[in-house]
Amino acid sequence: MHGLEGRLVVITGASRGIGAATAVAVAARGGDVVLLARGRESLDAVAARVRERGVRAWVIPVDLRVDVDAKAAAEAVLQIGVPDVVVANAGHSIARGVLECVERPDSYTRSMGVNFLGTVAFCGPLLAAMVHRNSGHLIGVTTATARIPLPGWGPYVASKAAFDAWLRAAGPELAASGIHVTISRPALVDTGMVVRRRERSRRGVAPERIADQLVGAMLRPRPEISPWWVRPADVASAAAPHTVARLVWAVTRRRAP
Numbered sequence: 001m002h003g004l005e006g007r008l009v010v011i012t013g014a015s016r017g018i019g020a021a022t023a024v025a026v027a028a029r030g031g032d033v034v035l036l037a038r039g040r041e042s043l044d045a046v047a048a049r050v051r052e053r054g055v056r057a058w059v060i061p062v063d064l065r066v067d068v069d070a071k072a073a074a075e076a077v078l079q080i081g082v083p084d085v086v087v088a089n090a091g092h093s094i095a096r097g098v099l100e101c102v103e104r105p106d107s108y109t110r111s112m113g114v115n116f117l118g119t120v121a122f123c124g125p126l127l128a129a130m131v132h133r134n135s136g137h138l139i140g141v142t143t144a145t146a147r148i149p150l151p152g153w154g155p156y157v158a159s160k161a162a163f164d165a166w167l168r169a170a171g172p173e174l175a176a177s178g179i180h181v182t183i184s185r186p187a188l189v190d191t192g193m194v195v196r197r198r199e200r201s202r203r204g205v206a207p208e209r210i211a212d213q214l215v216g217a218m219l220r221p222r223p224e225i226s227p228w229w230v231r232p233a234d235v236a237s238a239a240a241p242h243t244v245a246r247l248v249w250a251v252t253r254r255r256a257p
C-alpha cells in the first residue's frame with residue numbers, strides 16, 4: 001500500500017484522534033510526516049509509530065492559539081522542507097450555550113484561537129511557499145455542523161464556520177497557483193473530543209475511517225469530503241433557516257449543555 005513516497009505531509013492536531021490516525025495512515029503509504037500539537041510526549045509517541053513504518057517524522061510542539069508561535073511553527077516546518085500536503089486538523093470543541101458564555105467569554109477567544117485564527121496564521125507561510133513552488137494541497141478539517149445551526153455549541157460552530165468559509169474562499173484563489181484545497185467535514189468521530197462527552201454522545205465513526213478519507217483525498221484531490229446528509233441539510237437550512245434551527249434544537253437539546 002503506497003502512493004505517498006517522498007511526499008512531506010504536515011499534520012496539526014497530530015498528538016491523538018484524527019490527526020494521529022492520519023499520521024499513521026500517511027506513513028503506511030510511504031509519506032514523511034511533520035506532527036504538530038501542544039503535547040510533546042504524545043507527539044513523540046505518534047512519531048515513534050510513524051517511524052516504525054520506515055518513514056521520517058518530525059515533531060514540532062506548538063500552541064496554535066498564540067499567533068506568533070503559530071507563525072514560528074510554520075517557519076520551523078519550512079526548515080524541514082516545503083510541504084506537499086498540509087492537514088489543518090487541530091481543533092478544540094467547547095459545548096457552551098450563549099448564556100454560559102456570558103461568564104466565560106474566553107470560550108470564544110479559545111475556540112477562535114485554535115479553530116480559526118492560529119490555524120490560518122500557521123497555514124499562511126506554508127501556502128506562500130507552496131504557491132512559490134506552484135504545487136501543494138491544503139486539507140482543512142471543519143465539521144459537518146459548520147454550515148448547520150447547532151444550538152448549545154456557539155463558540156465551536158462559529159469558529160469552525162469561519163474556517164470553513166475561509167477554505168471555500170481560498171480554494172478558487174489558490175487553484176490558479178496549483179494548490180488544491182479540500183474541506184473535510186466529519187460528523188461524529190470516536191475520539192477524545194467526544195469521549196469526554198460520552199454520556200450525551202451517540203456512537204461515531206472510528207478516527208481511522210476519517211484518516212483513510214484524508215489519505216484518499218491526498219492521492220486524488222477533491223474539494224470536499226462530507227457525510228451524504230450535509231448537502232441536503234445545508235440546502236434546507238438556507239431555504240428555511242428558522243425551521244431548521246428549531247428542529248435541530250428540538251433533536252439535540254437533550255444532549256446540549
Ligand SMILES: NC(=O)c1ccc[n+]([C@@H]2O[C@H](COP(=O)([O-])OP(=O)(O)OC[C@H]3O[C@@H](n4cnc5c(N)ncnc54)[C@H](OP(=O)(O)O)[C@@H]3O)[C@@H](O)[C@H]2O)c1
Pocket residue numbers: 012013014015016017018019036037038039040042062063064065089090091092093114141142143144185186187188189190191192193194204207
Ligand atoms: N471528534 C468529532 O466528532 C469531530 C467531528 C467533526 C470535526 N472534528 C474535528 O476534527 C479535528 C480533530 O479532532 P479529534 O476528534 O481528533 O479531537 P482530539 O482527539 O481532541 O484531537 C484534537 C487535536 O488538536 C490538538 N489541539 C487542541 N488544541 C490545540 C492548540 N491550542 N494548539 C495546537 N494543537 C491543539 C490536540 O493536541 P494537544 O491537546 O496536544 O494540543 C489534538 O492533537 C478537530 O478540528 C475537530 O474539530 C471532530
